[in-house]
Amino acid sequence: MSTSPEEITVYEEVRARPEFAELRRRFRSFVFPVTVAFLVWYLLYVVLSGWARGFMGQQVVGSINVALIFGLLQFVSTFGLAYWYARYAGSKLDPLAERLREEAGR
Amino acid sequence: MSHETLAISLFLLFVGLTLILTVRASRQTKDATDFYAGGRSFSAAQNGLAIGGDYMSAASFLGIAGIIALSGYDGFLYSIGFLVAWLVALLLVAELMRNSGKFTMADVLAFRMSPQPVRTAAGISTITVSIFYLLAQMVGAGALVALLFGLTGEAAKALTIVGVGILMIVYVVVGGMKGTTWVQIVKAVLLMGGAALITLLVLGKYGFNLSSLLSEAAQQSGKGDAFLEPGLKYGTEAQGLAGKLDLISLGLALVLGTAGLPHILIRFYTVPTARDARKSVLWGIGIIGVFYLLTLVLGFGAAALVGSKEIAESNAAGNTAAPLLAEKIGELIFGDVGGTILLAFIAAVAFATILAVVAGLTLASSSSVAHDLYAHVIRKGQATEKEEVRVAKISAFVIGAVSIVLGIFAQKLNVAFLVALAFAVAASGNLPAILYSLFWKKFNTAGAVSAIYGGLGSAVLLVVFSPVVSGKVGPDGKSLSLFPEGVDFHWFPLENPGLVSIPLGFLFGYLGTVLSKEYRADKYTEMEVRSLTGIGAEKATPH
Numbered sequence: 185m186s187t188s189p190e191e192i193t194v195y196e197e198v199r200a201r202p203e204f205a206e207l208r209r210r211f212r213s214f215v216f217p218v219t220v221a222f223l224v225w226y227l228l229y230v231v232l233s234g235w236a237r238g239f240m241g242q243q244v245v246g247s248i249n250v251a252l253i254f255g256l257l258q259f260v261s262t263f264g265l266a267y268w269y270a271r272y273a274g275s276k277l278d279p280l281a282e283r284l285r286e287e288a289g290r
Numbered sequence: 291m292s293h294e295t296l297a298i299s300l301f302l303l304f305v306g307l308t309l310i311l312t313v314r315a316s317r318q319t320k321d322a323t324d325f326y327a328g329g330r331s332f333s334a335a336q337n338g339l340a341i342g343g344d345y346m347s348a349a350s351f352l353g354i355a356g357i358i359a360l361s362g363y364d365g366f367l368y369s370i371g372f373l374v375a376w377l378v379a380l381l382l383v384a385e386l387m388r389n390s391g392k393f394t395m396a397d398v399l400a401f402r403m404s405p406q407p408v409r410t411a412a413g414i415s416t417i418t419v420s421i422f423y424l425l426a427q428m429v430g431a432g433a434l435v436a437l438l439f440g441l442t443g444e445a446a447k448a449l450t451i452v453g454v455g456i457l458m459i460v461y462v463v464v465g466g467m468k469g470t471t472w473v474q475i476v477k478a479v480l481l482m483g484g485a486a487l488i489t490l491l492v493l494g495k496y497g498f499n500l501s502s503l504l505s506e507a508a509q510q511s512g513k514g515d516a517f518l519e520p521g522l523k524y525g526t527e528a529q530g531l532a533g534k535l536d537l538i539s540l541g542l543a544l545v546l547g548t549a550g551l552p553h554i555l556i557r558f559y560t561v562p563t564a565r566d567a568r569k570s571v572l573w574g575i576g577i578i579g580v581f582y583l584l585t586l587v588l589g590f591g592a593a594a595l596v597g598s599k600e601i602a603e604s605n606a607a608g609n610t611a612a613p614l615l616a617e618k619i620g621e622l623i624f625g626d627v628g629g630t631i632l633l634a635f636i637a638a639v640a641f642a643t644i645l646a647v648v649a650g651l652t653l654a655s656s657s658s659v660a661h662d663l664y665a666h667v668i669r670k671g672q673a674t675e676k677e678e679v680r681v682a683k684i685s686a687f688v689i690g691a692v693s694i695v696l697g698i699f700a701q702k703l704n705v706a707f708l709v710a711l712a713f714a715v716a717a718s719g720n721l722p723a724i725l726y727s728l729f730w731k732k733f734n735t736a737g738a739v740s741a742i743y744g745g746l747g748s749a750v751l752l753v754v755f756s757p758v759v760s761g762k763v764g765p766d767g768k769s770l771s772l773f774p775e776g777v778d779f780h781w782f783p784l785e786n787p788g789l790v791s792i793p794l795g796f797l798f799g800y801l802g803t804v805l806s807k808e809y810r811a812d813k814y815t816e817m818e819v820r821s822l823t824g825i826g827a828e829k830a831t832p833h
Binding site: 194195208211214219222223231235241243245247248251252263273281 | 363366367370371373374376377378380381382499500501502504505508515516518519520521524525534537538541542545565568569571572575576579582583812815816818819820822823824825826
């Protein structure tokens, strides 16, 4: 955990670069809103399971009801968001991080 | 051959295979990075499988299938919380943690703080969460052997717990992270294979028509359409507002707890780069998600084919639903022999499941004792790697022995709440500290220490004074709490503390931070750059 003075310089140097500011902005502007969105979407599901049972119990096709479809949609949204983030990180974050690593000589 | 003999043979086969892999791993385990982090040389796919193997506990497999078989839809609520939680780990934690940490959760928390108080707090929290979780699995193993093999004697249960305990110690001490990871990979493949096979057979029985499976399940459950809707187990109308708030509280702990579980967090260190950590979580999400979809079919399939009444008679919590279903569907399709084989296979898989999870927990807690408490607090960073690893191995023995003793002692207690409590503690203490550490510039030692102790303390205290510990009585007048009937000192109305303790954890972390003047700009710069770019991150060991 010890850090030599010259390493500190490397970190401060990198942090001053515009690419780093851009990387940070791209990362945070993706993960913060998406986190809020999926937490709200999940809590909506839990709240409806507690307080809107009539709605959740409505049958849609055969014995498949709204509650089951809503639950399965949570799976779909989780898979979808994970895939979307992977695509985003691969194209928008990784190249910038890599360039910063190369420029820092590490 | 009886299913008992067959199950034990299959299980011994699993033990034999994993022991061979463990011994092989031990030959490749040379330094501390190998022992704690598997040399950081696992591929994303391997680590993804191991994440699944570490995460899908007996509570997930037997527990959720059982809840669905007895109470229908409500078991699904559990699965969804357990799955969505992985988005927190993916987006906010996995990559940043891989880049800034080394061996334990505390590495990230102590990065820019005063190491001793923060590592002490993180170590205590790691051990608490892991022991809660371990205890639930150990008691589960004892109960499982009784259910599956009809061995109801105390001696048989105790012997099972001792056996499971010894095996987990061997995996960790001999194989370190490499051995443990291989156990988890093999288990994940077996569990997915077993669950997929039973699911296919069940769906095939209903002509791959989910709707007719569901209506049959609703009918056989004796509860009708309500069986397919939320509300039979959590937040029932009879429990009123407290019950519904409890549902929210449980949901919060599940979705926020995963990214604070130490045995899950250390898995991110086993791959070469942050990008691999991300990819392994993607693999993990795929595997875990599919698994929970399979348990949905297993649970409803058990209700439809075995019947809720028969399952409840076998085990009041429904833990035998999946094995009973395996036996039934095997009989229906392949005759008696098929039933025996499938039951034996699923029983063996259930034991493999428990073993892989307890090994992961033992590794996480003994790593924290050695790396955080011994090397950094007691020896103040002066311990050599060799000494650290030796202490880790000794700790694995001690933690294993303690959990064996506690497991035998707790055999008769109702400890099912411990897994949910472990998630609540992780969400209340660890998660606020981790997120503040990674994202909040001003966060400092006082903040980290207050978040961990405040969150951990409030979660545990609220549970002590909740109905799970005392004062909950069933319709037959018998106690449903940890304490026997007649003892009642509960005043907190919810069974899950998360709704109160998680915001408290974040609040404590905030107050601790703003009330202290400490702030190290240079270390924050280092952490921010390192976590986002990987500059200065720990490298994989070349082999």
